Structure formats: C-alpha cells, structure tokens
Amino acid sequence: MVRTPRVDKSGLKKGTWTPEEDRKLIAYVTKYGCWNWRQLPKFAGLSRCGKSCRLRWMNYLRPNIKRGNYSKEEEDIIIKLHKEMGNRWSAIAAQLPGRTDNEIKNHWHTNLKKRSKQDSVTHEERHDSLIISPSEERQKRKEPKNSLLNPKTTQIIGSSTSSPEPLSSGFSSITKDAAVATISNMVADGSTNMAVASAQPYADTTGNFWTQPFLTDNSYIPCDFLAPSPDTECLSPAFDEFVRLYGLYEEKYKSINIVSQRENRQNRLIKQNNSLSNPVTSLIIDSVPSSPQPSSSELSSITKDSTAVACSTNMIADDNTTSSEASDTSADFWAEPFFSDNFNFPSDSLATFVDTEFSSPAFDEFLCSNGWYEENEGLK
C-alpha cells in the first residue's frame, strides 16, 4: 500500500517515505520545529516538497498519534459527527485526540460508511414501522386511555430513547470550535509547539512577540548560509554554535522554571501513558531535559487575542487536559506552560541526542524493537 518512489521534473522525490527520510524529518522538526514547511526540506536535507514533509509529519510522525483499531466509542463519535458536519474531516479529527483527518477519512470510507448506511436503513425501517396509518389512528382512539401499556406506545417511547441523541451542547458551537481546532491543528501537536519554540528565541521578548506567538519570521534564518550542507550543518554542534553567534536564541530560556514544568509535564505523560502510542515521539519527549517559559513579566505582556488563546488552548488540550482546563483563560491558564517540553531550542543535550540517537544503529534498533520499523522495510 505504498506508492512507488519516483523523482519529478524538479528533482523532488515522491512516493513512499524511507526510514532515512523519516529520521531526517523527525530529527529536524524535533530540534528546530517547523518554522516554514516550504523551506524545511532544504534545511533538513530532504528532497521533498514542503507539503509532503508537512503531510508526513502531521499524519504519521508527529507525537501522540494513535494508530490501529478504533474503539466503538470512537466510531460512534465519527458517525455522529459526520451526520452533523458532513465531510469536515479535520473538524471531526479535532474531536478525536490522536486521530488524523486522513485516517478518519480512510476509516470512514472503508468501514463506517457502510455501517452508517445500515444504521440509517435500520432506523428508517423502524421509523416506517412506527408510522401509524389512518385506520390504525382511528383504532387507537377507540382504545382505552391506559395507553402507556399499549405495546405500540411503549415502542414509541422506547424508540425515542434510542434514537440519535442530539449532540451535546458543546457541539452546538462546533463550527467555531472546529475552526479553532483547525487553525491550531499543527499547534495541537508537537510540531508547531516546536515551531513556536523556534520562533521564540528569534523574536524579542517584549510584547510584540507574545502577541503574535505563531508567526515565525524566517528571514532570521540566513538561508544561503545553511543551504549547502543541511545534513551536517543543521544537526551538528557547529550549527548550534552558528545559531548562538547569530543570537538566534537566548540562553536565559534554558533555565526558567525548568523543574516545575518538567514535573508537570511528566505527570501528564504518566497519565497519558497509553495514548502515547508513537514510540519515537515518546522517546523524544522523555529525552528532552528542560523547557522554556516566559518570565512573569513577559507573561503579563501576552495579549490574550483569539489566536493565542486558540493555539495555546489546543496545545494544552493536546496534553490530555480536560476541555474545561483547555478553555480556561484565567490567570492559572496563563501560568500554565503552553509549550511542549520538546522544544527547548537547541539545547546541547537535545543536540547531542538528535545527533547520536537518530542516526545511530541504536536508534534503528529502538525503532525496530518498538515495532515502529520493520527491519530494512521502512515504516510499517
């Protein structure tokens, strides 16, 4: 079920991703975030278009992706939401943590569409059987008033409880909510968390940056300088040194509230345990020793504009917090870190980790032993 690898006119590779390409993408995004998908492949050493990289990351490599069997509950939610929203897969996916729109779309077409049809046919049949003909109606009027004991009435009452339930009140605003979720689809995963992290050091730490937390300015990246040897430059201590020289990040982000955030994050990860089904990203998250957080004065300058709220909300939501937590805009909300721990912009430890672990036989072995790769066969 894979496409034949090929190279198009412009020299860009298409088709199935190789393990090597995956490694490069994981290593790059983990370390530097996805500050610009179009530029990313160049720096990550990939002969792919940005779109392809984005798709691969979003649908396959990013953290917290659930793969495999759908639970009955998940399927019911999909069917329910599809009835409500139609083919708005990204909006549906937003209600199912860990599932991608692509996967849900596939699952719908291969499994649920039939089931949904069957259900609706069954429902219609049942509905037909409940339609009372004029003669029946007349007969009914003649019947005693003790109608609750009438099998037909009982059936109606019984059926009303099993008819499709109205969506919960929360879903009444699903369009809006889904839009928010859509905006921050990337934010909800580690990738954009990291993009923010990557952007963070670039920008000044006054109000401007925090009012536009998700707009990265790739002009900070001196493209020509990096372009010649992305493989080595981007993943090497030399590159880190370069980044420092250009002032692309500030040391101070390394040490602020590291411990409390780390503990907080780890506690969540423990709760999350089973849903972290992507061993690669679990490893990544667990391996990163620290996380940045703005100082209190910086926090106070954050404008709670809708974008910031939406994006940070989804980040937190993705951390398996409840929806009430996610929508909380109180002081506690802002005190909560809304960065994923895995974007400590190039910390030495992470750099070392990326350099050694992602390109080593040990990493390959790790992938294989976790069933992520089939040896020499690429990703399952």
Next chain:
DNA sequence: AATTCTATCAACCGCCAAGTC
C-alpha cells in the same frame, strides 16, 4: 497454484483562505 477481485491506507493533487508585500 494461478488469477482476479476487493479492501486498505499512505500519499498526492488541486483548491481555498489568510496573510504579506
């Protein structure tokens, strides 16, 4: 055993909205 059919799903494609210049 060989061939054909069907189900599956990763990946591609084209379009659109939002942002920027």
Next chain:
DNA sequence: CGACTTGGCGGTTGATAGAAT
C-alpha cells in the same frame, strides 16, 4: 487592490495484502 506565498483541507489515486474464485 491585486499578486504572491503559505498552510490547510477534502477528494482521489495507486500499490499492495489478503480473500475469493
């Protein structure tokens, strides 16, 4: 205001595994 860029979405395709003949 229009051209351009970028990210995101939904529809579709293509290759393969497994079932059926």
